Amino acid sequence: MKRITLLLIAVTLAGAVFTATTSRYAAAQEAAPIFVKEIPAGYRDWKVVSVAHEAGELNDIRAVLGNDIAIKAYRAGKFPFPEGAIVGRIAWSYISSEENNKTFGRDQSFVAGSPTDAYLQFMVKDSKKYAATGGWGYSSFDKNGKPTDEAAMKACFPCHQAIKDRDYIFTRYAP
């Protein structure tokens, strides 16, 4: 669910050429389905896992939500997540609020603006279907609901591998 730098892509691809393990992984990726077909129903009603701000190129402010299966696991602190868990994130443009600043009497307030180009992302737990990518299918949709092309989605898992201990999910539950 994290954006990968071109450098990281290059490193990953280069690695695939030189190591047998990575080659096998790459082959599995070729065959593996990636969850891009549809936006999970009712996601906007899901409970909050946490919130974050990504500065830099992304320049967004985001809510990370979970379906009931995911939230239950988060609250219990139980990893790996059970089958059917879905973790989603909504990213809005990060904008300064003149209205709020006027009330505060200083420039301090940043709020959610319109949907970003990478508006929606979801990780869907299905250990069999997505066995090649840690049991998670990855998906991303723009503000018009158009899925990101499958080639780009292959960049998700290599980054998320960094966080295998927490079942590949970066976001921690906020109290």
Next chain:
Amino acid sequence: MKRITLLLIAVTLAGAVFTATTSRYAAAQEAAPIFVKEIPAGYRDWKVVSVAHEAGELNDIRAVLGNDIAIKAYRAGKFPFPEGAIVGRIAWSYISSEENNKTFGRDQSFVAGSPTDAYLQFMVKDSKKYAATGGWGYSSFDKNGKPTDEAAMKACFPCHQAIKDRDYIFTRYAP
């Protein structure tokens, strides 16, 4: 729900002395109950209205949530909010995520840390009970669930009056 500067407090108090209207308002404030008794049950399960970052002294990242009555009104774009609507906000400390930055390859990621001193705030719609403050009762709780003292809560409404057109609620619904 917005923090007031000392200047604004001074202006409000000074105004109360010199205008009959404001004096009446101040008298009503004295008598008006302020919703500080308890944290609304189940608020952590509520749906997301929006998210924000307050820099400066507050230095928090926050989720604004609504109970079902509030969310329904927000989505319908119907103001004023109906009786029973509650809008809440959770504020966590605004912290840099080393883990995320490492993955992104640059310092760009800010996430929710521990609860802040002004952890929870709620506005509760009850037009009769809170008639003196625009039909909303205000409340604030620290990380231990202790309500903010009533005197401080009197500072809420004067700021929220700026946004009477949207029934005194600053936060707009994020798509």
